[in-house]
Amino acid sequence: MSSGEKYVAAAYGVVFVAVLVYVAIIAAKLARLERETAELAELARRRSDG
Amino acid sequence: MTYLGAVTTLARKDLRLELRARDTLPAMLLFVLSTLVVFHFALPTGADEVAAQGLLWVALVFTALLGLARAWAPEREGGALDGLVLAPNDRSAIWLGKSVAVFVFLAAIELVALPAFALFFSPLSAAAVAGVLLANVGICAVGTLLAAMATASRTRELILPLLFLPLAIPLVVGGVGASVSTEPGRYLTFLGLYDAVFAILCWASFEYVVSE
Amino acid sequence: MLAALAATLVGIAIVLTFFVAPEDADQGISQKIFYFHVPIALTAYACFGWGAWKALRLLWTRGERYDLESYVAIHQGTIFGALTLATGSIWAKASWGKWWVWDSNQLVLFLVLFLFYSAYFMLRFSIEEGPRRANVSAVYALFGVALIPISFLAIRLAEDFIHPTTFTRDGPQMTGTMFFAFCVAWLAMSVLAYALYRVELLGKRLDANLRDLREALTA
Numbered sequence: 001m002s003s004g005e006k007y008v009a010a011a012y013g014v015v016f017v018a019v020l021v022y023v024a025i026i027a028a029k030l031a032r033l034e035r036e037t038a039e040l041a042e043l044a045r046r047r048s049d050g
Numbered sequence: 051m052t053y054l055g056a057v058t059t060l061a062r063k064d065l066r067l068e069l070r071a072r073d074t075l076p077a078m079l080l081f082v083l084s085t086l087v088v089f090h091f092a093l094p095t096g097a098d099e100v101a102a103q104g105l106l107w108v109a110l111v112f113t114a115l116l117g118l119a120r121a122w123a124p125e126r127e128g129g130a131l132d133g134l135v136l137a138p139n140d141r142s143a144i145w146l147g148k149s150v151a152v153f154v155f156l157a158a159i160e161l162v163a164l165p166a167f168a169l170f171f172s173p174l175s176a177a178a179v180a181g182v183l184l185a186n187v188g189i190c191a192v193g194t195l196l197a198a199m200a201t202a203s204r205t206r207e208l209i210l211p212l213l214f215l216p217l218a219i220p221l222v223v224g225g226v227g228a229s230v231s232t233e234p235g236r237y238l239t240f241l242g243l244y245d246a247v248f249a250i251l252c253w254a255s256f257e258y259v260v261s262e
Numbered sequence: 263m264l265a266a267l268a269a270t271l272v273g274i275a276i277v278l279t280f281f282v283a284p285e286d287a288d289q290g291i292s293q294k295i296f297y298f299h300v301p302i303a304l305t306a307y308a309c310f311g312w313g314a315w316k317a318l319r320l321l322w323t324r325g326e327r328y329d330l331e332s333y334v335a336i337h338q339g340t341i342f343g344a345l346t347l348a349t350g351s352i353w354a355k356a357s358w359g360k361w362w363v364w365d366s367n368q369l370v371l372f373l374v375l376f377l378f379y380s381a382y383f384m385l386r387f388s389i390e391e392g393p394r395r396a397n398v399s400a401v402y403a404l405f406g407v408a409l410i411p412i413s414f415l416a417i418r419l420a421e422d423f424i425h426p427t428t429f430t431r432d433g434p435q436m437t438g439t440m441f442f443a444f445c446v447a448w449l450a451m452s453v454l455a456y457a458l459y460r461v462e463l464l465g466k467r468l469d470a471n472l473r474d475l476r477e478a479l480t481a
Contacts, residue, residue: 007295014349018345018348026461033468036472195401203385204388212381216409217409219374220412237419240419248405251408258397
């Protein structure tokens with residue numbers, strides 16, 4: 001790869017990785033939110049039973 | 051009380067407080083002079099006269115920051131800001147009064163700093179002095195509002211420079227340009243533009259900064 | 263649906279960039295960076311503008327939701343701004359051999375804006391949550407959009423005594439297909455930014471709702 005091509009690849013790569021990182025962060029957040037909703041659902045169930 | 055009356059009263063109060071307490075002004079004065087001396091040692095030999103002109107602006111910006119950090123201190127310590135905000139005046143009068151006071155402080159400092167600079171480094175053109183005055187307006191207008199924002203923050207003195215410096219960059223460009231360029235008029239006009247735009251913005255938005 | 267659209271557009275943009283648009287005579291293949299770099303920059307401006315608009319709505323109507331919308335928009339803008347700096351830096355290295363050049367007005371402008379908006383987050387997170395924080399953030403966001411043109415002017419003016427301009431800025435004369443590819447890339451970036459904005463907003467709203475729910479249940 002000529003040096004020019006390397007830089008182009010680097011630039012696009014950076015953008016791509018950034019988007020991937022973003023998606024990963026969102027995924028982690030979703031997992032956490034899911035855990036929390038499960039917790040809260042449990043709490044609510046206990047509340048309505050007790 | 052009329053709007054201008056309120057502004058004048060507020061500004062006079064600040065000036066009187068400072069005259070009595072005499073803590074901020076001497077500190078700023080000493081700071082700017084020390085900074086100028088440091089710059090002498092920071093400039094390698096053979097450095098331009100032009101570079102020195104630039105450093106004047108660095109000194110001014112940081113001295114202003116020093117003063118601005120304490121700008122709202124009397125109100126904060128006395129809890130007076132809440133009292134002021136509740137008063138039936140247009141709240142922007144509070145900002146204007148404070149800005150005027152800060153402007154007077156800064157100008158007083160510059161009365162000493164500019165001749166000192168001319169003594170230590172190189173003489174200042176009339177355009178440079180005009181630039182300083184115009185930039186002052188911008189510094190005081192924006193700085194006073196940002197300082198009010200900083201009082202709402204946990205990190206107060208720490209955050210004011212972070213807020214202020216990006217907004218100060220155009221002022222530095224205008225000021226240095228007025229000092230060194232062969233066509234200072236353009237830069238002075240630009241400084242005027244900055245002042246107009248940001249003064250209006252500050253005047254309109256101050257009440258949101260201090261209210262819930 | 264939105265994400266799918268964004269993904270498709272980005273895909274089309276890449277294909278166009280590499281296979282359809284002709285290679286630039288002067289800069290060779292590194293000019294291809296331009297197809298992403300400039301749309302990212304434009305999108306960042308748009309995000310900041312959007313954030314400022316939401317901020318204005320907040321101050322005007324005191325509607326609580328605008329605070330979060332403004333914040334997320336500015337967050338996106340800052341991310342895209344950082345990407346602009348990164349891609350711009352790579353482009354600088356590819357074109358002129360250095361990782362940073364003060365000659366590119368756009369890069370310098372983004373540096374200033376990046377500093378400004380980074381301070382936004384420092385400010386926001388040092389204030390207690392509540393209407394005060396919302397108001398202060400909104401005013402700061404408005405200052406940001408005022409700063410954009412003023413800084414741009416300042417940087418132009420500064421050229422005279424900082425650096426003589428030796429390079430013409432980005433944007434070589436574009437042929438028809440190049441322009442088309444550019445526009446598609448721009449559209450792609452905008453849609454991507456909007457998709458990310460919606461996702462982040464959704465996430466933050468969910469967070470807030472869950473917190474309220476938790477408080478209600480454990481009271």
